[in-house]
Amino acid sequence: MASIGIRGVAERAGVSVGTVSNALNHPEKVSAASLGRIREAIAELGYVRNDAARMLRAGQSQTIGLVVLDVRNPFFTDLARGAEDEAVRHGMSVILGNSAEDSAREAGYLDLFEEQRVRGVLISPYGRIDERLRLLRERGIPAVLVDRASSDRRVSSVSVDxxxxxxxxxxxxxxxxxxxxxxxxxxxxxxxxxxxxxxxxxxxxxxxxxxxxxxxxxxxxxxxxxxxxxxxxxxxxxxxxxxxxxxxxxxxxxxxxxxxxxxxxxxxxxxxxxxxxxxxxxxxxxxxxxxxPTELIGRTAVGILLEEAAAAQPRPRQVVFQPELxxxxxxxx
CATH class of the missing domain: 3.40.50.2300 (Response regulator)
Incomplete structure (x- = not known):
């Protein structure tokens, strides 16, 4: 069955496509009567808005890609929790990828995140990926290393000594x-x-x-x-x-x-x-x-990533926390 688009909703509700768009994004601009008909049409047709397409048109994603070495390790689970908490605070979400200490899987997730035009990438890398991250930056996707200091000072990192x-x-x-x-x-x-x-x-x-x-x-x-x-x-x-x-x-x-x-x-x-x-x-x-400070590593990395995504000329930062016995x-x- 073909998916229902915004045009189908407009036809069912008897309004223009622009009115449906306003109802979804700026409901205060739409009359109560039109808004009611549009909501009825959405419910009847089972319309689901395509946020991925919307963000692509807007040129800005609301997702962050995170690649960890081993998702079975509770250390990375806690790190992901910290990253997610900070992302949610900014109205964003985190997509998690598990490289399983495999360079090919790691590269596959980076390719996927680039295809999805994520806002940025956090990664605990398995191998040397300086060149890959450089290419991401050139294509407008900032990256921050987590749980590993950067050997390339052009890449931000959040790590422990x-x-x-x-x-x-x-x-x-x-x-x-x-x-x-x-x-x-x-x-x-x-x-x-x-x-x-x-x-x-x-x-x-x-x-x-x-x-x-x-x-x-x-x-x-x-x-x-x-x-x-x-x-x-x-x-x-x-x-x-x-x-x-x-x-x-x-x-x-x-x-x-x-x-x-x-x-x-x-x-x-x-x-x-x-x-x-x-x-x-x-x-x-x-x-x-x-x-x-596992969750703090994740939260700090997201904060740096969003700063870089918003800056015209981002300045990479290296944050190093001290461990505790x-x-x-x-x-x-």
């Missing part, structure tokens, strides 16, 4: 007397993971006799954390501390060490994660973690 976070987490483990630390997580090609590892290495290098072993994972998931936990159990010498690249990996490691290996946490192995997602405090051994039972808190 992950080098400081990794350093903070490793320093905590060293301060409680641990010397054989395993950093678990990956791929290291993800900038956030690489930065957290850099910070951990800096802390370990400052203490004589301390070592840092890297146990890479294929993804930042509980399943990969379990696999890494089994690798640790099978190693010739267990570490006395584990720093995981995020809380999901840490929870997988924790489950495997305690359930399959009968390892005492924190007695035998102290453990700390990253992100401080809600479930961290409810784990079988409450998880120490590095907290990020949260100590719980998994590291002796």
């Amino acid at each position: 992950d080098v400081a976070g990794g350093r903070m987490a490793a320093a905590h483990l060293l301060q409680i007397g641990r010397r054989r630390i395993a950093f678990v997580g990956g791929p290291v090609g993800i900038r956030q993971v690489a930065d957290r590892l850099t910070g951990a290495r800096e802390a370990v290098a400052s203490i004589d006799g301390a070592t840092l072993e890297v146990v890479p994972t294929a993804a930042l998931t509980v399943t990969e954390g379990r696999r890494a936990g089994r690798a640790l159990l099978a190693s010739a010498r267990m570490p006395d501390a584990v720093l995981a690249a995020n809380d999901l990996v840490a929870l997988g490691v924790l489950e495997t060490l305690v359930v399959e290996g009968s390892v005492r946490v924190p007695g035998d192995v102290a453990l700390i994660g990253y992100d401080d997602i809600d479930v961290a405090s409810a784990a079988m051994v409450p998880l120490s973690s590095v907290r990020q 949260v100590v719980r039972a998994s590291s002796g808190g």
Whole structure:
């Protein structure tokens, strides 16, 4: 069945197309009698206004595209919530895309958002996308990096100092007397993971006799954390501390060490994660973690994006928040 357009409504109501348009957008300009007939016609015909077309004609969309690394990770769920709250405050909506740590899927969402002429794009990128974002900007679609600092100062970003976070987490483990630390997580090609590892290495290098072993994972998931936990159990010498690249990996490691290996946490192995997602405090051994202001990241990114969309000559901004160490039972808190 063909969709009903504004012309069909006008014919049914016995008014002009312009009168229907005014009824939809400026009802105060239409008489009560005409407005009543138009509303009756809309109800009878089942007319649904095409806001996408309307915004395209107006040259301005009311939607923002958001691409995250893994929608299963509560960190990105909270980030999206913050972005959505700020967007709604400005009468806008957010379309969410999950790249699933896949460059092709990431590129597909960027293509889709460009086709939809979104107001702008927020993205937590998987790979290097500086050139792609440059092309978006040239076509009038601003972009802001979220949860990753910009290496290209021409692109705005809202991030957390992950080098400081990794350093903070490793320093905590060293301060409680641990010397054989395993950093678990990956791929290291993800900038956030690489930065957290850099910070951990800096802390370990400052203490004589301390070592840092890297146990890479294929993804930042509980399943990969379990696999890494089994690798640790099978190693010739267990570490006395584990720093995981995020809380999901840490929870997988924790489950495997305690359930399959009968390892005492924190007695035998102290453990700390990253992100401080809600479930961290409810784990079988409450998880120490590095907290990020997740919803604030999303809200701030939307604010910057809308500023850039409205400016004739936008000036990119780099906002960097500081992380916070949260100590719980998994590291002796």
